[in-house]
Amino acid sequence: MSKFLKKSIWVFHLNTGSCNACDIEILDVLTPYFDAERFGVKLVASPRHADALLMTGPVTLEALPKVINAIEATPRPRILIAMGSCSVGGGIWHDTYSTIGGVRELLKILKEREIEVDHVYYIPGCPIRPEAIIYAIGLIKGLVEKKISSKVKKAVRRTSG
Amino acid sequence: MIEHIVVSIIVVLSIIFPTILDGVERKIKARIHSRIGPPILQSWYDIIKLFGKEQVMPRNSLHAVMLLILLTITQVFLIVYTSVSIIFQITQFDIVVIIALFIILQTIFISIPLTIPNTFSVLGGSREIALTLVNEALFIVIMGFFIYYTGITSFKQLTQLSPTVYLLILLLALFITGYVSSGRIPFDIAEAEPELASGLMIEFSGPILGVFLLTFHIRRFFVKFFPSILFLGLFIHTPISLIIAGFITTIILWIIYAVIAAILGRSRVDLAPITLLKIYLVLIALSIIGYYLKV
Amino acid sequence: MGKLGFIKILVIAGEAGRVTRRYPFKPETLVSExxxxxxxxxxxxxxxxxxxxxxxxxxxxxxxxxxxxxxxxxxxxxxxxxxxxxxxxxxxxxxxxxxxxxxxxxxxxxxxxxxxxxRAECSECGGKYSTIRQKEYVVEAVPITESYIDKCPDCRKNKLLRALERRRGGVYE
Amino acid sequence: MDISPILKNYKKIVESIGKSSFTHVGDTIYIIVEPNKLRELAEILYWKMNCYHRTCVGVDERPLNGHFALYHIFGDDTNGLHIVVKVYIDPEDPVVPSITDIVPAADWCELEAYDLLGIKFSGRKLYRLVLPPTWPHGVYPLRKETPYNYRPSVKIISGEEIGESHDKAVVPVGPYHPALHEPEYFELYVEGERVVDVKYRGFHVHRGIEKLGESRTTYQQVNFLAERICGICGFEHSVCYALAVEKAAKIDVPERAQYIRSIVLEIERIHSHLLWIGVAAHVLGYDTGFMHIWRIRELVMYIAEKLTGSRKTYGINLIGGVRKDINEEKKKEVIEKLEIVEKDLKKLIDTMVSVPELKKRLTGTGILPKSEARKLSVVGPTARGSGLDRDIRRDLPYAAYSEISFKVPVYSEGDNLARFLVRVEEVFESISIVKQLLDQLPRGDIMAESIEIPERKMGVAAVEAPRGEDVHFIITGRGKPYRWKVRAPTYNNIPALKVMLRDQALADAPLTIASIDPCFSCTDRIVVIKDGRRYKLIPNKGGVVLYG
The missing domain is CATH 3.30.70.3270 (Alpha-Beta Plaits)
Incomplete structure (x- = not known):
């Protein structure tokens, strides 16, 4: 990512059928206590102006074509930020009939249609709290270290044999 | 020699500085919102970033792009011409030339969104027309009165002026047209975000959007700079001090306008032109009365 | 103030001051315990x-x-x-x-x-069932014979059924 | 209140209809009628008895009695009664008379039953409302034979194919529009800057959890599911679901838990209304107001986290009680913070209404006359702004609302300003309610000791959410609900937008749409959970099988 892209990330809010909790937290991040604008983040009204798409929700079938259109309309380099449990892993609706189950399925569909996404970020949370969004912005800008990593733990048996 | 240096500095600054002032405005707004706000150079970061983005051409938008380039060139030319003509008189009719250029600029500005086949863009354009019909038309009328009262058509002649009440009233009206032309709340109905999704610039992206924003900032600078010079010309009679004072006044005005914009709400397309028309007509009438009473 | 009451917003903003939390530069968050x-x-x-x-x-x-x-x-x-x-x-x-x-x-x-x-291994059929840790937990919690818990549920069931059969027939081992 | 004369009156009405049955449990009346008598009864209930229409529910009862069933739920708010009218529908040819010409409020729920269950309604136009246009015909997700995780192959079609118009005179508001924050699609037909007609294509947030329960969700898990119907007023849904189940299963919830529920419900109302006031200011271009309202709201969010453990989707509600207790220290902190909120908010609201553009644009725009409001059974602040005096908290008290006193603000103008003022007053009322509740908080347990939920019981519960009344209807099953129907408040309010937007300036359209505080994720959910058992027929005793 170029230096100036990191300094000025314009985001378009792409609700793909979320419950609103993440969406109002996104708005909340712009308000005085958190103030995402100090990182150069600005909410824009058209995907044509956007650098990053804040995706919330598990992608419902009804919203899918519109989501693809919005992603296609975003000029490259484009960043897709999956926000909240629904978006990252499908959440509580990960296998219902009218959703496709989150960003991973969406990326597969995008790949089929040869629409490229340059960077993908994942922010789990239900809902994502504003600090988590700030942390993610920090991660994109390189201000903070990534803290989470996959863990494999082995259960310890007490007795042998 | 010093004049050349000053004029070059002012020309360069009047292209670079508006975008920084936009950053200042965002910072002030943030303060009124009780938050920290972006760095002062943020608007420049935005524009530089936009130049690095992919250019997605909107459908059937060749006209729009050409008009935009024309707009940018004219705008830059206008600001350079204004700065230079304050110090070196270019023609006898510098002020008239500037008015004419500004009107051409406004015409290009309102025709850009109309050439883009997007509902919001067209709506934004037609709103801009409604506003222009009152604001820029009255700008010409006010400047007409100014020239009629004083008989001056170039900045060089400003030295002959002395402050009178009717001129000050006229200049107040001119400052208001400047405020409206700068597209601030409550008169940003053309790009009203919640209604029109950024209205006239909805389809632009990447470098084109960057150019548009840059031009827009210069335009905001110009509409404050020009009335400031006319106003200060009543008091300051040396060109170099006038241009420097004009520059500083513009910055102060920018800050005042930013505060005003932050504490008001957005007007509506059927309310704004009528409200403005009332204000302008009252101010012009007052100045006419003042002119005949010689105050 | 009357018509100009809206200017009071500047006073409100002044009183509130800058409330922005410096996170992530400083650990100032609104996270409660x-x-x-x-x-x-x-x-x-x-x-x-x-x-x-x-x-x-x-x-x-x-x-x-x-x-x-x-x-x-x-x-x-x-x-x-x-x-x-x-x-x-x-x-x-x-x-x-x-x-x-x-x-x-x-x-x-x-x-x-x-x-x-x-997974635990069944002592009878060699099939996998449950986990070793769960087996240990049950043994710790309930005093139960190792031999019973050592078998997978299927074998346990079969054992019970066989035992019942034998009992019904009145034949004891 | 002596309820029996009213009950007698209802019984008389039902008997006059002819072949029908009448039962009464608690605050709910169950009536079963012949399909051909439905319209007659609906007219009497809706217009003569002055009941509101809450919703209608289609149920696939073929495994139980071989029929489809349709439940129309009416509400008599003045007497605090739910009235459930049931009709049986032939499974081979599922046709039932439509009542939309008598009860306009029933329009959408009939279409929903048509979409999801394939129940046809005679005497009205039927079209697809809830399911996406790509959904295969003849597959009804709510029928038993459709598995819960059935997914049609993804086919992407363009806007033209589903008849989205690209006419110049149409202003598309949505699906991604900065005023909405949710993917919904309004087509505003305009002449110049005037709106002449509105078309709504919604249900982008239809996540359909219909058959989810078949495989995984149990009674207690549904609480969390209900909470995610809507992220803003989720706790209301969760409580409403719990109340419905508790009513059906006759579970006694400890008093302290009732109080905690009420406290959190009111905290949620405060945050939701503040959010709305802020968004309204933003829509009107008054960003400073938006920022300061949200600054004040942050304290409320902090309180919510303190009391529940999460800023939103609180996750403390279970059937039978709550998971998290309130101690003295928290009590003190909440009251302290609320006092700051009250003080700051008063000052800010005074300043906000003196902004000239704000006042000019709120007054006289988006008018919903009382008669139209009544016809469409609108709810919540939208109803109270149009002079309909209805509030479930007062009319059918639940949780701890019967223990405290509060005022219900009603304005008769029906414009955006009226709805704005209703919400502002409600915030202050809610702050006083929370203080009262915290003062009187009784000691005791926060969870019922034993929770046993019998099968095939019916429960209807209503909760006054920030946007209006939530209605949850439940039929219990084994280990999980057999049928769960949710009626969100926005569901009743969206049809009113047609009236409100017509002949308005386009510039006011986003504000007017926002003025009902639409919550599309509530509206679109159709969260229904069904028991997993397959076709076990239960003998139909004399054509009348009643749950509850």
């Missing part, structure tokens, strides 16, 4: 019973039988709704809640946490 964040597994306590898997509303916790004698308790943070129902139901207190919300990543595989359990 009651916040429910990521959960953590204590692999020394987890017995792989699956109570948390049953309670989890979004299936963020799953038990996966690898087929090679291990049973995986998979926690996918990307689907977790942070309700902490698993903590309520865990019989051994192996799951603890944290205040951790710094979970953003650019790689979805970072969001998996796995506890690997060894």
């Amino acid at each position: 009651d916040f429910r964040g990521r959960i953590e597994f204590d692999e020394t306590k987890c017995i792989g019973c699956g109570a948390c898997v049953n309670a989890c509303p979004p299936n963020a916790l799953e038990l996966v039988d690898k087929g090679d004698g291990t049973l995986l308790l998979k926690y996918f943070i990307g689907r977790c709704i942070f309700c902490w129902r698993c903590i309520d139901v865990c019989p051994t207190g192996a799951i603890t809640g944290t205040r951790d919300f710094e979970l953003a990543t650019n790689d979805v595989s970072d969001l998996y946490e796995v506890v690997v359990h060894e």
Whole structure:
């Protein structure tokens, strides 16, 4: 990512059928206590102006074509930020009939249609709290270290044999 | 020699500085919102970033792009011409030339969104027309009165002026047209975000959007700079001090306008032109009365 | 003030001051000690019973039988709704809640946490069942004969049925 | 209140209809009528008895009695009664008379039953409302034979194919529009800057959890599911679901838990209304107001986290009680913070209404006359702004609302300003309610001791959410609900937008749309959970099988 892209990330809010909790937290991040604008983040009204798409929700079938259109309309380099449990892993609706189950399925569909996404970020949370969004912005800008990593733990048996 | 240096500095600054002032405005707004706000150079970061983005051409938008380039060139030319003509008189009719250029600029500005086949863009354009019909038309009328009262058509002649009440009233009206032309709340109905999704610039992206924003900032600078010079010309009679004072006044005005914009709400397309028309007509009438009473 | 009352907003803004929290530059957040964040597994306590898997509303916790004698308790943070129902139901207190919300990543595989359990082997048929840790937990909790718990549920059932058959026939070994 | 004369009156009405049955449990009346008598009864209930229409529910009862069933739920708010009218529908040819010409409020729920269950309604136009246009015909997700995780192959079609118009005179508001924050699609037909007609294509947030329960969700898990119907007023849904189940199963919830529920419900109302006031200011271009309202709201969010453990989707509600207790220290902190909120908010609201543009644009725009409001059975602040005096908290008290006193603000102008003022007053009322509740908080348990939920019982519960009344209807099953129907408040309010937007300036359209505080994720959910058992027929005793 170029230096100036990191300094000025314009985001378009792409609700793909979320419950609103993440969406109002996104708005909340712009308000005085958190103030995402100090990182150069600005909410824009058209995907044509956007650098990053804040995706919330598990992608419902009804919203899918519109989501693809919005992603296609975003000029490259484009960043897709999956926000909240629904978006990252499908959440509580990960296998219902009218959703496709989150960003991973969406990326597969995008790949089929040869629409490229340059960077993908994942922010789990239900809902994502504003600090988590700030942390993610920090991660994109390189201000903070990534803290989470996959863990494999082995259960310890007490007795042998 | 010093004049050349000053004029070059002012020309360069009047292209670079508006975008920084936009950053200042965002910072002030943030303060009124009780938050920290972006760095002062943020608007420049935005524009530089936009130049690095992919250019997605909107459908059937060749006209729009050409008009935009024309707009940018004219705008830059206008600001350079204004700065230079304050110090070196270019023609006898510098002020008239500037008015004419500004009107051409406004015409290009309102025709850009109309050439883009997007509902919001067209709506934004037609709103801009409604506003222009009152604001820029009255700008010409006010400047007409100014020239009629004083008989001056170039900045060089400003030295002959002395402050009178009717001129000050006229200049107040001119400052208001400047405020409206700068597209601030409550008169940003053309790009009203919640209604029109950024209205006239909805389809632009990447470098084109960057150019548009840059031009827009210069335009905001110009509409404050020009009335400031006319106003200060009543008091300051040396060109170099006038241009420097004009520059500083513009910055102060920018800050005042930013505060005003932050504490008001957005007007509506059927309310704004009528409200403005009332204000302008009252101010012009007052100045006419003042002119005949010689105050 | 009357018509110019709206200017008072400047006073309000002045009184409020700048309220912005400096996070992430300084650890100033609004996170209270009651916040429910990521959960953590204590692999020394987890017995792989699956109570948390049953309670989890979004299936963020799953038990996966690898087929090679291990049973995986998979926690996918990307689907977790942070309700902490698993903590309520865990019989051994192996799951603890944290205040951790710094979970953003650019790689979805970072969001998996796995506890690997060894499956118990049936002393009779050699089939895999439950986990060794769960077996140990039951033995600790209830004084029960090793030989009974050593068999898989199927063998246990068969043994019972055989015993019943024998009893009905009145023949004792 | 002596309820029996009213009950007698209802009984008389039902008997006059002819072949029908009448039962009464608690605050709910169950009536079963012949399909051909439905319209007659609906007219009497809706217009003569002055009942509101809450919703209608289609149920696939073929495994139980071989029929489809349709339940129309009416509400008599003045007497605090739910009235459930049931008709049986032939499974081979599922046709039932439509009542939309008598009860306009029933329009959408009939279409929903048509979409999801294939129940046809005679005497009205039927079209697809809830399911996406790509959904295969003849597959009804709510029928038993359709598995819960059935997914049609993904086919992407363009806007033209589903008849989205690209006419110049149409202003598309949505699906991604900065005023909405949710993917919904309004087509505003304009002449110049005037709106002449509105078309709504919604249900982008239809996540359909219909058959989810078949495989995984149990009674207690549904609480968390209900909470995610809507992220803003989720706790209301969760409580409403719990109340419905508790009513059906006759579970006694400890008093302290009732109080805690009420406290959190009111905290949620405060945050939701503040959010709305802020968004309204933003829509009107008054960003400073938006920022300061949200600054004040942050304290409320902090309180919510303190009391529940999460800023939103609180996750503390279970059937039978709550999970988290309130101690003295928290009590003190909440009251302290609320006092700051009250003080700051008063000052800010005074300043906000003196902004000239704000006042000019709120007054006289988006008018919903009382008669139209009544016809469409609108709810919540939208109803109270149009002079309909209805509030479930007062009319059918639940949780701890019967223990405290509060005022219900009603304005008769029906414009955006009226709805704005209703919400502002409600915030202050809610702050006083929370203080009262915290003062009187009784000691005791927060969870019922034993929770046993019998099968095939019916429960209807209503909760006054920030946007209006939530209605949850439940039929219990084994280990999980057999049928769960949710009626969100926005569901009743969206049809009113047609009236409100017509002949308005386009510039006011986003504000007017926002003025009902639409919550599309509530509206679109159709969260229904069904029991997993397959076709076990239960003998139909004399054509009348009643749950409850």
